[in-house]
Amino acid sequence: MKGYVWAVGATAACTLAGLAxxxxxxxxxxxxxxxxxxxxxxxxxxxxxxxxxxxxxxAAFDFLFVPPAGAFTVDDLQYLLTFAIMLAxxxxxxxxxxxxRRRAKxxxxxxxxxxxxxxxxxxxxxxxxxxxxxxxVLAGASSTLARGDALPxxxxxxLARSIYEQSRELSEQVAKVLDMTRLEAGAIALQRDWDxxxxxxxxxxxxxGERLAAHRVVVDLPPDLPLLRVDATLLEQALANLLxxxxxxxxxxxxxxxxxxxxxxxxxxxxxxxxxxxxxxxVERVFEKFQRATSEGAVRGIxxxxxxxxxxxxxxxGRIWAERVPGGGxxxxxxxxxxxxxxxxxxQAAA
Amino acid sequence: xxxxxxxEDEPEIRRFLRSSLGAEGYRVVESATARxxxxxxxxxxxxxxxxxxxxxxxxxxxxxxxxxxxxSMPIVVLSARTQERVKVEALDAGADDYITKxxxxxxxxxxxxxxxxxxSRAAGGMPVLQLGAVTIDLQKRIVRRDGAVVHLTAxxxxxxxxxxxxxxxxxxxxxxxxxxxxxxxxxxxHYLRIYMKQLRDKLEDDPVQPKYLLxxxxxxxxxxxxxxx
Numbered sequence: 001m002k003g004y005v006w007a008v009g010a011t012a013a014c015t016l017a018g019l020a021x022x023x024x025x026x027x028x029x030x031x032x033x034x035x036x037x038x039x040x041x042x043x044x045x046x047x048x049x050x051x052x053x054x055x056x057x058x059a060a061f062d063f064l065f066v067p068p069a070g071a072f073t074v075d076d077l078q079y080l081l082t083f084a085i086m087l088a089x090x091x092x093x094x095x096x097x098x099x100x101r102r103r104a105k106x107x108x109x110x111x112x113x114x115x116x117x118x119x120x121x122x123x124x125x126x127x128x129x130x131x132x133x134x135x136x137v138l139a140g141a142s143s144t145l146a147r148g149d150a151l152p153x154x155x156x157x158x159l160a161r162s163i164y165e166q167s168r169e170l171s172e173q174v175a176k177v178l179d180m181t182r183l184e185a186g187a188i189a190l191q192r193d194w195d196x197x198x199x200x201x202x203x204x205x206x207x208x209g210e211r212l213a214a215h216r217v218v219v220d221l222p223p224d225l226p227l228l229r230v231d232a233t234l235l236e237q238a239l240a241n242l243l244x245x246x247x248x249x250x251x252x253x254x255x256x257x258x259x260x261x262x263x264x265x266x267x268x269x270x271x272x273x274x275x276x277x278x279x280x281x282x283v284e285r286v287f288e289k290f291q292r293a294t295s296e297g298a299v300r301g302i303x304x305x306x307x308x309x310x311x312x313x314x315x316x317x318g319r320i321w322a323e324r325v326p327g328g329g330x331x332x333x334x335x336x337x338x339x340x341x342x343x344x345x346x347x348q349a350a351a
Numbered sequence: 352x353x354x355x356x357x358x359e360d361e362p363e364i365r366r367f368l369r370s371s372l373g374a375e376g377y378r379v380v381e382s383a384t385a386r387x388x389x390x391x392x393x394x395x396x397x398x399x400x401x402x403x404x405x406x407x408x409x410x411x412x413x414x415x416x417x418x419x420x421x422x423s424m425p426i427v428v429l430s431a432r433t434q435e436r437v438k439v440e441a442l443d444a445g446a447d448d449y450i451t452k453x454x455x456x457x458x459x460x461x462x463x464x465x466x467x468x469x470x471s472r473a474a475g476g477m478p479v480l481q482l483g484a485v486t487i488d489l490q491k492r493i494v495r496r497d498g499a500v501v502h503l504t505a506x507x508x509x510x511x512x513x514x515x516x517x518x519x520x521x522x523x524x525x526x527x528x529x530x531x532x533x534x535x536x537x538x539x540x541h542y543l544r545i546y547m548k549q550l551r552d553k554l555e556d557d558p559v560q561p562k563y564l565l566x567x568x569x570x571x572x573x574x575x576x577x578x579x580x
Contacts, residue, residue, distance in 0.1 A: 164455060171453050175432055182433075191436075191569070193524075194541035196548065198559050203566040219559050223552075227541055233435055233569035342541050347504050 003049025010037035011056040042093035050094030134166035176304040183311040190231040214252040220259040238312040241305035242271040250275030266335045274329040354378045356397035358388035371456040385409035404430045419445035425466035448520045465519035480576040482563040514574035523571040
C-alpha cells in the first residue's frame with residue numbers, strides 16, 4: 001500500500017518539476033526526471049508499485065508534455081519508444097529487486113537452518129552413540145532371556161539386572177534431552193517457593209546414592225544458611241547434574257565437595273572435584289550443549305548435564321562458571337540471588 | 352486374599368504389574384480406563400488401588416476424588432517425571448503415595464506394602480517408632496535419644512506426629528501445613544523448612560544427610576522408621 005502512495009507522490013513531484021522545467025529543458029530531460037521516479041519506486045517497493053508508477057509517469061508525461069499537450073494522442077511516434085523504455089526500466093529494476101530480496105531472505109533462513117542442523121547432527125551423533133549402547137544391551141539381554149532357561153539361574157539374574165540398570169540409564173538420558181528441550185523452548189515456568197539448600201542437597205545425595213558411592217562426598221553447608229526462593233525441583237536437578245558430572249569425570253576414591261557460602265546479596269554454591277582438572281580452553285565450553293571435555297574418551301553421557309545446569313541457574317537469575325582448582329581438580333560454582341526471608345512467628349515455649 | 356486394583360491404560364505395563372503383584376500373592380484386578388476403574392473399585396472392593404495419572408478418558412485425579420468420596424483404601428499413583436504439579440495435586444486429592452515411571456518392581460512393592468500396612472494399622476493403636484538411636488512414643492508423647500529425653504516444642508511434636516501417622520509415605524507440604532499450623536497457613540512453606548531443620552537437628556545423626564526425615568523435593572516429606580515399629 002505504501003508503495004502505491006509513493007508511486008502517486010513521486011509522479012506528482014516529477015510533474016511539478018517538469019512543469020517548472022518546461023520551456024527551458026528538452027522534453028527528453030523531463031522524461032529523465034520521470035524515469036528517476038520510476039527507478040526510485042521500483043528499487044524500494046513491490047513490483048505492483050513499480051508498474052503503477054511507470055504507468056502514472058507515462059500517462060502524466062504524455063498528457064502534459066508530449067505534443068499535443070492536454071491529450072493522450074502522440075504526434076511524434078518516437079515518444080512511444082520513450083514510454084516503452086520507461087516501462088522496461090521499471091519492470092527490470094523491480095524484477096531484480098524482487099530476486100535480491102528473496103535471496104537475502106533465503107540466506108538468513110539457510111544460516112538459521114545451518115545452526116539448527118549443526119545442533120541436530122550433534123544430537124543425533126550423541127544419541128546414536130550414547131543411547132544405542134543401553135539399547136543394544138536391552139535388546140541383547142532380553143532376547144537371551146526369552147530364548148529359554150538353558151542358562152544357569154545366576155546368569156539369568158545377571159542379565160535381568162543389566163536390563164534394569166541400562167533401562168534406568170536410558171531413562172536418565174531421555175529425561176535430560178526432554179529437560180533441555182523444555183528449558184530451551186521456554187516451556188518451564190519457575191515454581192518458586194521458600195526452600196533450604198540443605199533440604200535439597202539431602203534429597204539429591206539420597207537420589208544419586210549408588211552413582212556417588214565410588215567417591216567420598218563431603219558436604220560443607222553452614223548451619224545458618226538463609227532460605228532460598230527457588231524452584232526446588234529444578235535446583236535439585238542442577239545440583240544432581242553437577243555432582244554426577246564430578247563423579248563421572250574423576251577417579252574413584254577421590255573427594256567431591258559440596259559447599260555453599262553467603263556472599264553479600266547472593267549464595268555461592270560449589271561442587272569441587274579432585275580429578276585431572278579441565279583444560280583451560282574447556283572452562284568456558286563445558287556449558288555448551290553436546291560439548292564434552294576434549295580429553296575424555298569413553299565417558300558416557302550426551303553432554304547436556306551442564307547445559308541444563310546453566311539454563312536452570314540463569315532462570316533463577318544466577319551465574320554459573322567453572323574454575324581450575326590449584327593443585328588439580330575443577331570447581332563448578334553458581335550463584336543464587338538471596339531475598340529477604342518472610343517472618344517466622346516465634347513459638348510459645350512448649351508446655 | 353489381598354486384592355489390588357490396577358488402573359492403567361498401557362497393556363504392557365499392566366502385564367508386568369499383573370505378573371509381579373501376582374507373584375507376591377496379591378489378587379490383581381485390571382482396568383484400562385478411569386471409568387472402568389471407578390466401577391471395579393466399587394464391585395471388587397480392593398484393598399489398594401494403583402492409579403496411572405495419565406488415563407485416556409478421565410483425569411487420574413478425578414478418579415481419586417471419586418474413590419475418596421466413599422472409600423479410604425490406600426491409593427498409589429503412577430506418574431511421569433514431568434508431571435510434578437499433577438502428582439502433588441493427586442496427593443492432595445487423597446492419594447497416599449506415588450511412584451515415578453520408570454520404576455523397578457522392588458520400589459513398587461515396597462510402596463504397596465507400606466500403604467497396606469498403614470491401612471491395617473489405622474484401626475489399631477499408635478506404635479512406638481524406632482529411628483536408630485531415637486525412640487518415639489507417640490501416645491505418651493515422649494522422644495528419647497540414647498535413652499535421654501529429647502525436648503520437642505509443641506509444633507515440632509505435631510509435625511513429627513503428622514509424619515508418623517503416614518509412616519513410610521509421603522506427606523505433601525500442603526497437608527503438613529494444614530494439619531500442623533492450620534488451614535490458613537498452607538502457603539507458609541518456610542515454616543516447614545525451619546521446623547524440619549529443627550527436628551533433624553534433634554533426631555538425625557547427620558541433619559544434612561538424613562536417614563529418617565526425608566525430603567521429597569517439590570512435594571513434601573516422608574518419615575521412615577526401623578522395622579521394629
